[in-house]
Amino acid sequence: MWSFYFHELMRSLPFFLKGLWMTVAVAGLGLIAATIIGFILGIVRAGRNKILRSIIGVWVDLIRGTPFLVQVFIVFFILPSAGIELEAFPAAVIALSNMGASFICEIVASGILSVPKGQREAATASGLSNYQQLRYIILPQAMRSIIPPLVGQYVLIIKDSSVVSAIGVVDVTRVGWLTVQRIPEGLMVFGLVGILYFAICYPLINLSNYMERRMTVTATRL
Amino acid sequence: MLEAFNFRVILEYMPLYLQCFLATLWLSVLSLIGAILVGIIACAMRLSQSRALSRAGAVYIESIRSTPLLVQLYFFYFGLPSLGVMLPEWITGVIALTLNSGAYYAEIIRAGIQAIAYGQIEAGIASGLNYFQRMRYIILPQALGMTIRPMLGQAIVLVKDSSLLSLISIMELTRAGQLLTSDRFMPTEGFLTTAAFYLLLYYLLKTFSGWSEKRLIFREAH
Amino acid sequence: MISFKNVNKWFGDLHVLKDINLEVSHGEVVVVCGPSGSGKSTLIRCINRLEPIQKGELVVDNMNVHDKKINMTKIRAEIGFIFQSFNLYPHMTALGNVTIAPIRVRKMSKEEAEKIAKKALVRVGLGDRINHYPAQLSGGQQQRVAIARGLGMKPKIMLFDEPTSALDPEMINEVLDVMRDLAKEGMTMMVVTHEMGFAREVASRVVFMDDGQIIEVAPPNDFFTNPQSERGKHFLSSILTH
Numbered sequence: 001m002w003s004f005y006f007h008e009l010m011r012s013l014p015f016f017l018k019g020l021w022m023t024v025a026v027a028g029l030g031l032i033a034a035t036i037i038g039f040i041l042g043i044v045r046a047g048r049n050k051i052l053r054s055i056i057g058v059w060v061d062l063i064r065g066t067p068f069l070v071q072v073f074i075v076f077f078i079l080p081s082a083g084i085e086l087e088a089f090p091a092a093v094i095a096l097s098n099m100g101a102s103f104i105c106e107i108v109a110s111g112i113l114s115v116p117k118g119q120r121e122a123a124t125a126s127g128l129s130n131y132q133q134l135r136y137i138i139l140p141q142a143m144r145s146i147i148p149p150l151v152g153q154y155v156l157i158i159k160d161s162s163v164v165s166a167i168g169v170v171d172v173t174r175v176g177w178l179t180v181q182r183i184p185e186g187l188m189v190f191g192l193v194g195i196l197y198f199a200i201c202y203p204l205i206n207l208s209n210y211m212e213r214r215m216t217v218t219a220t221r222l
Numbered sequence: 223m224l225e226a227f228n229f230r231v232i233l234e235y236m237p238l239y240l241q242c243f244l245a246t247l248w249l250s251v252l253s254l255i256g257a258i259l260v261g262i263i264a265c266a267m268r269l270s271q272s273r274a275l276s277r278a279g280a281v282y283i284e285s286i287r288s289t290p291l292l293v294q295l296y297f298f299y300f301g302l303p304s305l306g307v308m309l310p311e312w313i314t315g316v317i318a319l320t321l322n323s324g325a326y327y328a329e330i331i332r333a334g335i336q337a338i339a340y341g342q343i344e345a346g347i348a349s350g351l352n353y354f355q356r357m358r359y360i361i362l363p364q365a366l367g368m369t370i371r372p373m374l375g376q377a378i379v380l381v382k383d384s385s386l387l388s389l390i391s392i393m394e395l396t397r398a399g400q401l402l403t404s405d406r407f408m409p410t411e412g413f414l415t416t417a418a419f420y421l422l423l424y425y426l427l428k429t430f431s432g433w434s435e436k437r438l439i440f441r442e443a444h
Numbered sequence: 445m446i447s448f449k450n451v452n453k454w455f456g457d458l459h460v461l462k463d464i465n466l467e468v469s470h471g472e473v474v475v476v477c478g479p480s481g482s483g484k485s486t487l488i489r490c491i492n493r494l495e496p497i498q499k500g501e502l503v504v505d506n507m508n509v510h511d512k513k514i515n516m517t518k519i520r521a522e523i524g525f526i527f528q529s530f531n532l533y534p535h536m537t538a539l540g541n542v543t544i545a546p547i548r549v550r551k552m553s554k555e556e557a558e559k560i561a562k563k564a565l566v567r568v569g570l571g572d573r574i575n576h577y578p579a580q581l582s583g584g585q586q587q588r589v590a591i592a593r594g595l596g597m598k599p600k601i602m603l604f605d606e607p608t609s610a611l612d613p614e615m616i617n618e619v620l621d622v623m624r625d626l627a628k629e630g631m632t633m634m635v636v637t638h639e640m641g642f643a644r645e646v647a648s649r650v651v652f653m654d655d656g657q658i659i660e661v662a663p664p665n666d667f668f669t670n671p672q673s674e675r676g677k678h679f680l681s682s683i684l685t686h
Contacts, residue, residue, distance in 0.1 A: 064378075065424030066417045067385035070396055074417070077409030122531035125492055126545035126597060127520035136544060140535050155288075162290035166389055173293055186300025194289045194297065201288040 005185040009192065012179055019175030020196050026171060027161040029093045031154055034100025041101060042108025043134065056105065063102040069163050071095050076167045092164035100157045107153060111146035112138060148212035155204045159197065172196055232411050235402060242398040243419050249316060249394060250381045256320035257380065258373075261327025268332060279328070286325035292386055294318050299390045315387040323380045330376060334369035335361065374431040381423050395419050445470045445601060445632050446491060451500035453486060460486050462656040464500070470600075473633045475643040475664070478653035479679055484636045487653065488603045491634070492516075492523045505600060521549055524594025524602040528609050530586045532578040538565060538589045539574040542596040550597065557596070564592040568622045584615025591622055602626065604635040638683065644668060652676050 045056045063071065075098070076091040086094070115138050123133040165174035176193040180186055232239075267279030286294065295318040302309060309317075338361055346356040388396035395416050402412030446468040453461035460483045468474050476484045489495040490502060493509055493516055502509045507519055533541050542561035546552045552560075565574050568588040578586050587607060594602055604623065608616040620642050627633060627646035637643065643650055643664050650667045652660040652675075660673045671677045 061424075062421070065421040067382040067396065067420060069385045069388070070399065070413055070417055070420065073396075073399065073403075073409065074413050077403055078413060081410055116531075118527060118529050118531035119533065121494055122525075122527060122533070125494060125520060125523070125525035125527075126593070127517045127549040128545060129517065132548050136548065137533055141533075159290040162292045163386070165292070173290065173296070176293070177296060180296070180300045184300070185304050186297060186302070187304060190293055190297035190301060193293050194285070197290060197293060198285065198288045202284065205284075205288060 002185070005183050005188060008183050009179070009185070009188055012183070015179065016172060016175050016192065016196065019170055019172035022169065023158070023161055023171040023173075023197075024200075026089065026092050026096065026164060026169060027158045030096030030100055030161065031157050033093070033097035034104055034157065035150075037097065037101035038104025039108050041105040043112065045105055045109035046112035060102045060106060063099055068095070068099055068160050069166060071099060072164055072167060088164070088168045091167060092161070092169045096157060096161055096164065099160065100153065103153050103156070104150065107149045108142070108146055111142040111144075114145050115141045144215050148208050148215060151204060151208035151211065155201050155208070158201060158204075162197070228408060228411050231402070231406060231408060232415050235398070235415075238401070239395070239398050239415060239419065242393055242395045245392070246381070246384050246394040246419075246423075249312065249319070249387060249392070250377075250384050253316050253319035253323065253384070254377055254380055256316065257323035257327050257376075260320055260324030261331055264324060264328035265331040265335075268328060269335070283325045283328055286322055287329075291318070291322050291383055292389070294322055295386055295390065311390050311392050312387070315384075315390060315392050319380060319383060319387075322383065323376055326376050326379075327373065330369050330372045331365070333372075334365040337368060338364050370434055371431060374427060374434070378424060378427050381427070382420065385420075445472075445505060446634065447501075447503040449501040449503070451490065451497050451502055453483075453490065453495065453497045453499075460656050461490070461497070464658060466651065466658060466661070468632065468634060470632055471630045472648045473627045473631075473635070473646050474649050474651055475647040476634065476636045476651045476653060477638065477640075477643070477679075478659075481655075482653040483656040484653050485605050488605055488634055488636055491601075491603055492520050492525055494525070517549060521545075521597055522600045524591075524597060524599040526587070526590050526594055526602065526604045526607050528606040530578075530583075530590045530610075532586055532589055532593070534578050537575045537577055538570060538581070538592070541578070541589055542593045545593070546596050560598070561592070561596050564595040565589070567595065567625075568592045569618070582615060583611045584618045587611065587615075587619045588622055591619070591626075595626075601632045601634070604633065604637065606636050606638075608637065608639060640668060640683070652679065654679070 041056055044052050047053070072092065072095045075095040076086060076088065079086055079091070119137055119141065120133060123137045128137070161171060162173040165171050165177060168174070170178075172193055176189050180189045183189060264279050264282055267275045268283065270276055270279075295315065298314050298318050299311070302314065342360050342364070343356060346360045351359070384394060385396040387394055388400060391397075399409070399412040399416035402415075403409040406412075446466075448464045448466040451461055451464040452459070464487065476487060478484050486495055490497050491504060491509065497510050504519060505522060507514060509516075509519060533544070536544065539558065539561055542564055543554070543557040546557040546560060547554060550557075562571070562574060565571055568591050570585060570588055570592065573581065573585065573589075578589070581589065591602075591607075607623070608619050611619065616639070620639060623633070623635070623642065624646055635642075635647075647664045649661055650664045651658055652662075652667065652671075652673070654675045660667065660671065660676045662672070667676065668680065671680055
């Protein structure tokens with residue numbers, strides 16, 4: 001029996017690879033959008049405008065205080081009643097980008113704030129504008145403390161993308177869920193799904209740790 | 223959207239929501255206790271002198287961290303029956319949550335222990351304290367102070383993770399929202415109420431985290 | 445060149461600059477000294493509006509520095525500021541540190557800026573280190589790069605906020621030598637420092653401050669040998685005994 005199911009599973013491999021591709025697509029788009037939005041908001045969050053900082057802070061808190069699954073349902077089910085009809089894939093990308101952006105915003109803001117105050121003063125004293133300061137002096141130095149947690153956040157986004165299978169997106173998790181209906185060997189089916197996620201996430205986690213070690217060593221030498 | 227917000231329906235479903243709120247609480251607390259125990263054991267394995275135990279611990283932790291919780295949940299939900307193990311859904315859910323957060327707790331505890339300067343231990347050895355005394359008076363008190371914040375952070379994550387249990391038909395907060403959506407076509411009322419309850423738990427935990435950090439933290443003497 | 449008229453500053457409730465009146469003319473070297481907390485650093489930080497003032501008028505090169513509408517970029521381009529903790533940009537070479545402002549603020553071309561930068565770095569004695577990063581330089585060398593960075597903008601005024609206080613003793617002289625040369629070439633300078641030897645050699649006037657006020661202003665020899673104020677006497681006796 002077991003070997004029969006295994007054989008069936010191997011025959012379904014193309015289906016799994018299609019699902020994997022969908023996972024990459026959803027997570028990839030979500031990741032890119034989250035990075036762009038997150039950086040912009042993070043720069044504002046580290047700036048001087050108190051009102052904007054508070055508004056962003058409230059938004060970050062709302063996202064951190066609610067489960068991602070609930071956020072996905074809100075985007076998918078509630079936005080239509082506000083007039084925005086969405087299919088599963090766009091809703092998934094929007095929810096993922098929204099969540100990712102809030103975390104990236106905090107990572108970027110704390111990276112910027114960790115640059116020593118004297119750097120900003122030296123740049124101001126030589127007449128550089130706020131934009132020039134950010135671009136040439138502050139951000140380059142902030143990137144050192146932003147990149148390792150940023151990569152870590154990418155891993156979280158990839159893992160959280162599995163949740164969008166709940167609204168019907170046919171990612172690799174959903175493929176597993178559909179497959180297990182006809183190949184009732186949960187261990188095998190989801191073992192395979194797990195291995196596929198592992199193949200992507202494990203190297204990225206190690207990359208993040210490696211970069212964290214390298215960045216800290218160089219910083220202490222300075 | 224908000225003008226048509228139907229408070230009457232929410233009131234009508236409030237008993238259900240309160241029941242589900244308690245369910246979420248109950249599931250989370252159970253999993254939390256289990257996760258801390260699993261975390262301590264896994265951490266001890268990881269830090270042990272035995273190569274086999276250390277390896278086993280590492281394999282467990284890395285597998286959990288590189289795969290999504292939903293996949294782990296489905297792995298147990300669909301996999302255990304194929305081994306002949308028939309469990310009520312909620313126990314399967316608690317097992318998945320426990321094993322998942324357990325890995326993260328193992329890392330938190332490990333980081334806390336390794337962060338204690340070796341000089342402290344040397345001082346302990348030099349003054350004649352044995353292993354257990356050093357643990358009790360020097361290492362654990364400091365580790366406790368340092369890990370309270372990340373441990374409560376993981377507890378918040380666990381509460382949010384419990385929302386995934388709704389996908390294996392467990393009656394908790396997120397499921398309540400799903401019911402309001404499928405029974406009464408009111409996703410807005412349904413999921414916003416769900417979100418509100420989660421936010422309540424989030425702020426309670428955050429406040430507790432701030433309070434306990436102030437009272438319990440053992441600062442390093444410089 | 446620099447003119448303080450009844451300048452007052454508060455940090456919250458703390459009154460840190462009290463009715464400051466001072467004129468610094470072109471080519472003058474003014475040394476500001478005084479005990480900790482006297483407000484001397486705050487005084488020069490107001491000149492390029494690193495700190496704002498609440499009352500009074502500060503005019504630099506005929507421009508009112510604390511006027512809300514004024515273009516600070518223009519003023520700051522004419523003022524070189526040297527910090528106690530150097531504040532060099534760690535991710536740029538010495539050359540990069542010196543050229544960034546001329547390129548971005550004065551809109552020079554890269555070639556032009558690099559020419560001027562190389563001259564400035566040679567002038568401070570670091571012609572062979574232009575491609576080094578701050579982490580590869582000693583404290584004294586870093587501070588000299590900071591001075592070259594100020595010079596790269598060809599400023600009219602140079603301000604020094606305790607430039608040698610963070611240096612190991614053996615490196616203080618290399619920085620003071622550069623400052624001495626600048627003074628001799630006629631640069632308008634205001635220097636907050638405890639280095640009395642330097643003050644005696646190049647300063648035209650010494651401004652003694654205590655508790656936010658200017659207590660005494662006199663040529664260095666007069667001040668050091670015969671201070672008029674009680675607080676001045678007390679200050680000198682406490683620093684000259686070691």
